[in-house]
Amino acid sequence: MMKFVRSKIAVLALVASAVPSLAGDMGTVKFRNCTWCHGETAQGYGAAPRLAAQRPQYIENQLLSFRKHTRDNPFSKQYMWGAAANLSPMTMRNLAIYFSTLPPQVANDGDKELAATGRALYEHGNPDSNTVSCAVCHGPNAEGIRQIPRLGGLSYYYLKQKLEQWGEGYHAAAEPPMPRIASTLSPHQIDALASYLSFVK
Amino acid sequence: MKVNSIRLALPTVILAIAFSAAGQAKDLDRADRSKGALPAKIEYCKTCHGLSGQGYRGFFPIPRLAGQQTEYIENQLAAFIERRRENKYMYDVAHVLSPATRAALAKHFRGLNARPLGGAPRKLVAMGKKIYEEGVPETNVPACMACHGSEAKGQDAIPRLAGQLHDYFFNKLVNWNKERGQDPKHPDISAVMLPTSHNLTKSQIAEVAAYVSYLQ
Amino acid sequence: MFSIRGQAHLIGATQKILTGAGVVTATAIFGFVFSAVTFGTIPTANALPSFARQTGQPCGTCHTDFPGLTPYGRLFKLNGYTAGGGKYRSTLFPSQSDSTKALAAYTKKWGSDLPTKAPSDTSESNPYAPPISMMAIVGFTHTQASIEDSTPYKSNDNVVVAPVSFFYGGAITDHIGAFAQLTYNNASFGALDPQDPNASHLWSWDNIDVRYANTGMIGDMPVTFGITANNNPSVQDPWNTTPAWSFPYAGSTIAPTPAAGTLIDGTFAAHVGGVGGYVWINNLVYLELSGYRTVNYNALNKLGINPFDAPGTFEGIAPYWRVAVEPHWGNHWLEFGAFGMSARIHPWNQNDDALDPNGVFQNVTLPLTDRYTDIGFDSQYQYQGSNYWITLRGTYIIEKQTLDATFGNDGSTNPTNTLNTFRALASLAYGNDNRVVLTGQYFNTQGSSDALLYVANPGCGCSPNSDGYIFEIAYIPFSISQAPGWPWANMRVGLQYTYYNKFDGDTVFAHDNNTLFGYVWFAM
Numbered sequence: 001m002m003k004f005v006r007s008k009i010a011v012l013a014l015v016a017s018a019v020p021s022l023a024g025d026m027g028t029v030k031f032r033n034c035t036w037c038h039g040e041t042a043q044g045y046g047a048a049p050r051l052a053a054q055r056p057q058y059i060e061n062q063l064l065s066f067r068k069h070t071r072d073n074p075f076s077k078q079y080m081w082g083a084a085a086n087l088s089p090m091t092m093r094n095l096a097i098y099f100s101t102l103p104p105q106v107a108n109d110g111d112k113e114l115a116a117t118g119r120a121l122y123e124h125g126n127p128d129s130n131t132v133s134c135a136v137c138h139g140p141n142a143e144g145i146r147q148i149p150r151l152g153g154l155s156y157y158y159l160k161q162k163l164e165q166w167g168e169g170y171h172a173a174a175e176p177p178m179p180r181i182a183s184t185l186s187p188h189q190i191d192a193l194a195s196y197l198s199f200v201k
Numbered sequence: 202m203k204v205n206s207i208r209l210a211l212p213t214v215i216l217a218i219a220f221s222a223a224g225q226a227k228d229l230d231r232a233d234r235s236k237g238a239l240p241a242k243i244e245y246c247k248t249c250h251g252l253s254g255q256g257y258r259g260f261f262p263i264p265r266l267a268g269q270q271t272e273y274i275e276n277q278l279a280a281f282i283e284r285r286r287e288n289k290y291m292y293d294v295a296h297v298l299s300p301a302t303r304a305a306l307a308k309h310f311r312g313l314n315a316r317p318l319g320g321a322p323r324k325l326v327a328m329g330k331k332i333y334e335e336g337v338p339e340t341n342v343p344a345c346m347a348c349h350g351s352e353a354k355g356q357d358a359i360p361r362l363a364g365q366l367h368d369y370f371f372n373k374l375v376n377w378n379k380e381r382g383q384d385p386k387h388p389d390i391s392a393v394m395l396p397t398s399h400n401l402t403k404s405q406i407a408e409v410a411a412y413v414s415y416l417q
Numbered sequence: 418m419f420s421i422r423g424q425a426h427l428i429g430a431t432q433k434i435l436t437g438a439g440v441v442t443a444t445a446i447f448g449f450v451f452s453a454v455t456f457g458t459i460p461t462a463n464a465l466p467s468f469a470r471q472t473g474q475p476c477g478t479c480h481t482d483f484p485g486l487t488p489y490g491r492l493f494k495l496n497g498y499t500a501g502g503g504k505y506r507s508t509l510f511p512s513q514s515d516s517t518k519a520l521a522a523y524t525k526k527w528g529s530d531l532p533t534k535a536p537s538d539t540s541e542s543n544p545y546a547p548p549i550s551m552m553a554i555v556g557f558t559h560t561q562a563s564i565e566d567s568t569p570y571k572s573n574d575n576v577v578v579a580p581v582s583f584f585y586g587g588a589i590t591d592h593i594g595a596f597a598q599l600t601y602n603n604a605s606f607g608a609l610d611p612q613d614p615n616a617s618h619l620w621s622w623d624n625i626d627v628r629y630a631n632t633g634m635i636g637d638m639p640v641t642f643g644i645t646a647n648n649n650p651s652v653q654d655p656w657n658t659t660p661a662w663s664f665p666y667a668g669s670t671i672a673p674t675p676a677a678g679t680l681i682d683g684t685f686a687a688h689v690g691g692v693g694g695y696v697w698i699n700n701l702v703y704l705e706l707s708g709y710r711t712v713n714y715n716a717l718n719k720l721g722i723n724p725f726d727a728p729g730t731f732e733g734i735a736p737y738w739r740v741a742v743e744p745h746w747g748n749h750w751l752e753f754g755a756f757g758m759s760a761r762i763h764p765w766n767q768n769d770d771a772l773d774p775n776g777v778f779q780n781v782t783l784p785l786t787d788r789y790t791d792i793g794f795d796s797q798y799q800y801q802g803s804n805y806w807i808t809l810r811g812t813y814i815i816e817k818q819t820l821d822a823t824f825g826n827d828g829s830t831n832p833t834n835t836l837n838t839f840r841a842l843a844s845l846a847y848g849n850d851n852r853v854v855l856t857g858q859y860f861n862t863q864g865s866s867d868a869l870l871y872v873a874n875p876g877c878g879c880s881p882n883s884d885g886y887i888f889e890i891a892y893i894p895f896s897i898s899q900a901p902g903w904p905w906a907n908m909r910v911g912l913q914y915t916y917y918n919k920f921d922g923d924t925v926f927a928h929d930n931n932t933l934f935g936y937v938w939f940a941m
Contacts, residue, residue: 028511028543030512030515031515031518032501033472033502036489036496037489040640041639045488045492045745046745047801074803078475079489082474082475082478082502083502085504086504086543095519098515098522101523101527102522109747124293125294127293127294127296128297130241130242130245132248135260136261138260144260145260146258148259157747157748177248177249
């Protein structure tokens, strides 16, 4: 009864006031708010990357960076700034943890011919162009650790876009060396890396 | 015309030197970023070892190089290249470096002085200090201090341990003979650590690791 | 398009002219409004800031050629308009937090081996804001030839505020959402006939789509499924290739437009009520089956609709079906599909002997039925660039008419007719948040000539054929968080030009109907 009366009053109050509510940000934890773009099982869809089986600290850091607007590539700005604007740190953590428990599906959408080149690049880097081996941070199987993201099985299109955009000067969340590393890569190398990783289980 | 270009050239050169000394990638203009040049190589090392050489915890712990003994760094780089010390990532990186470059890199990192990354369990430090300063007589482990110095800063070919990542330190000691001395025909200085690493227990190694990791 | 279907007495209806008290300036919103529904053609301009409040997303996330949808907009619709993420919730009661589910998943996967701090049970909830929006379009219309009998308007260059609508758009519960539009009209077309009870509806219901949606798995394929209750066949469709939500989304409410149109092309919009079920499998395949009945005469009047604006009433239930397949890869989406509807219609009996003593139409239909069967084929391609969208759409609807009732009533020369419509469109939405949209569309309606059915059409062709082009450029000046008071208000400025090569079977005077339409579309 009280709840009903309270909501009625709330409705009246809102209708009466023309000023938007200034309630502090909370953000109910609702998976649906993420899965409507990232896919029901969080495997990704279009520009939205797979979240399933991603490192939870990585997801949390990204959400924070969207909120602070540090991560600024065009799709982040269009979709994620609004999505993260109302999330409290606790909500971000809850969401990140949940998605990290979901089983991943491998995208398998890269160019198979380039996979071998990509693998060599991933494991050995390219000393001549001062490109470090990705495996040192991201793990021999692209599984990631702590706040370093899992790359294995992400979509070729997503990985390629990220690497290209870092090379163009867009910022990463926090302070990883990724923009610098990406700028040492040629377009062909980016293609190869992204292809290889899209097949990694 | 000629006068103008000289006048412009001087400030440009000064700027270029200033920036290359700092070694900050984004300040270098394109001409200085030729891939073999020292500044580019320094930046290359720092991608993994940290912008101040403080080390980094990737999938593998990547060691601190800041303040490290030049002779030690040069020895290790040579060991990686000759496969006396086995690490495929460091082999990839090192085998394209000329001896002169390696010396220059070592000198650069010797001059850095970053704060330790920290992160080791504090409760191990006291025991670690004891082992570091007194050794473990029962198992014939000499005091580390005797060679590595009371402040763990090392000298000549003996490495600095102060501020080293505790997880890196632990892994190396535990796996000493799996990684070092891989070429029996050419035994190297790493053999000196073999009995020590063998005689220390894992928990003792963890304790020493924790202790040195907090040293400045 | 509103089809005449042999109702000779409804000729005047083909050129619906708004009656009202004259010209309005842009500041007077509740002025002269024409119901988009009775006109049939302009499917509804809609702008839903209430969706923006609920999701926290700017317009360009879901819309390309506003209100045409991006793939994300389609997902939002398929999930029942319930996705949130914004500062406000639209659900009547706070929805249960998923945090306990997060904790359960976490414990199951890692037990005591903690990669990070455990999630905590939170029962935070957002403040409630009812998902009410409104819109008003102020439009300037210039036709190539002035219109002779144009009262109460000037013969050309009119400014009209129409439509003005209120919307409930958003979630009602976690799984039920609605898009419901209520449009304010002024008195109806032509000269006011005080004897006509249908002449002066003020409010009418407009597009309504109420859905229940949920998700599940078939094997390892995600499935979204739902039930839709709506009042306009194809309003529930997520692709903008079916009639209800197809371009042009806003248009002049007073310019003449071709009369002929298929059954599914808005002819019974807001005259019917229907329920259907759909599934969206693995983000690839869409299947839907719905059924519609015409709403009864008295109820339609109460809902503000003039029942005689549609050809008649359905016998029984008219089925509507829809299949679509939309593979996507990288930034490309390619949809191809088909849809259809079939109805048996009792046409209104408007023979002289069926009129009432005042000459007003009565709620009487012919005993026989005309049978209409529509099959449409559609395709849409979308490409997403870093700050632009390219969309290509094509739709081809084939209709077969078996006019037992109309032919039997001497309303048509042929016992059967065909009527086909084809539309092809290309649009570019460009800039931050898709602010600038350029669209070009080719349209072509072709059908059997029929001297009695199309007797009103000019020339001797007596054919329903029309074809031409529409070009539009539109601009949303306030986009991502730049509008003063976003997401509480927004606007779109547009200029649209319609060129007729052939109009109602005639090419000679077709160009007279060429229309330039400039508009400002307000929404809050």
